Amino acid sequence: xxxxxxxxxxxxxxxxxxxxxxxxxxxxxxxxxxxxxxxxxxxxxxxxxxxxxxxxxxxxxxxxxxxxxxxxxxxxxxxxxxxxxxxxxxxxxxxxxxxxxxxxxxxxxxxxxxxxxxxxxxxxxxxxxxxxxxxxxxxxxxxxxx
Numbered sequence: 001x002x003x004x005x006x007x008x009x010x011x012x013x014x015x016x017x018x019x020x021x022x023x024x025x026x027x028x029x030x031x032x033x034x035x036x037x038x039x040x041x042x043x044x045x046x047x048x049x050x051x052x053x054x055x056x057x058x059x060x061x062x063x064x065x066x067x068x069x070x071x072x073x074x075x076x077x078x079x080x081x082x083x084x085x086x087x088x089x090x091x092x093x094x095x096x097x098x099x100x101x102x103x104x105x106x107x108x109x110x111x112x113x114x115x116x117x118x119x120x121x122x123x124x125x126x127x128x129x130x131x132x133x134x135x136x137x138x139x140x141x142x143x144x145x146x
Contacts (some may be wrong), residue, residue, distance in 0.1 A: 002029035002056035006036050007078045015040030021051050030054050032104075034095050035087050035116070039068060039078075044095065044104045052107020060137055061116045062093025082118050083138025089117045089129045091136025101137075101144040109146065113137055 005011040011020050012035065021030065032055050034044040043125060048055065051077055071081035090097050101113075115133035117124065 001027065002031040004031040004059075005033060005040075007039055012036070012040045014040070014047060017047055018050065021054060024079075026054065028054070029056030031057040031059065033059040033061060033116075034090075034097075034100060035059065035063055035093075035118075038063045038095050039081075039086065045099045048100060048103035048109075050109060051108060052104060053146065055107070055109055055111070057114070058104065058109070058112050059114050059116045060090045060133065061118070062088045062090050062095045062133075064088055064092070065094040067112065083120070085119055085123065087118045088124065089115055089133030091132050091137070091145070092129070097137060097140050101140050101146055105144040105146050113141060113146065 003011065005017050005020075011017060016039070017030065020028075030051050032047060037044050037047060067081065067084050067086040071084065071086060075078060076084070115130055115137065117129055117133070119129070
């Protein structure tokens with residue numbers, strides 16, 4: 001079993017992930033979602049460093065920093081931020097995958113890296129963006145030994 005932290009749930013922030021991991025045993029894994037953690041103000045590299053042995057799955061989602069900053073300035077809801085395009089695929093946002101992937105490799109992560117983005121397909125063609133994410137992650141994953 002792997003817990004998927006997510007905006008709009010009881011476990012969103014880095015501190016909440018730390019508490020979940022502290023309060024559960026090794027049979028509870030973690031699905032690391034880089035986009036949701038970044039949105040919540042957390043650091044995917046730090047979480048991978050602390051909880052890497054329990055990461056069972058990774059959702060590689062990126063965050064458009066300017067959209068996130070505007071959502072925060074305007075006190076917009078999470079849904080409004082998603083509709084405004086806060087999430088995108090790796091390579092089209094601000095998540096530092098060049099640091100995230102080695103942190104996972106250092107903890108012997110062997111699972112999937114899922115290219116994911118919660119965005120409007122009318123604004124972001126799904127195949128085009130899937131390719132952008134794959135093309136960005138593939139060489140970084142290879143360089144990290146994943």
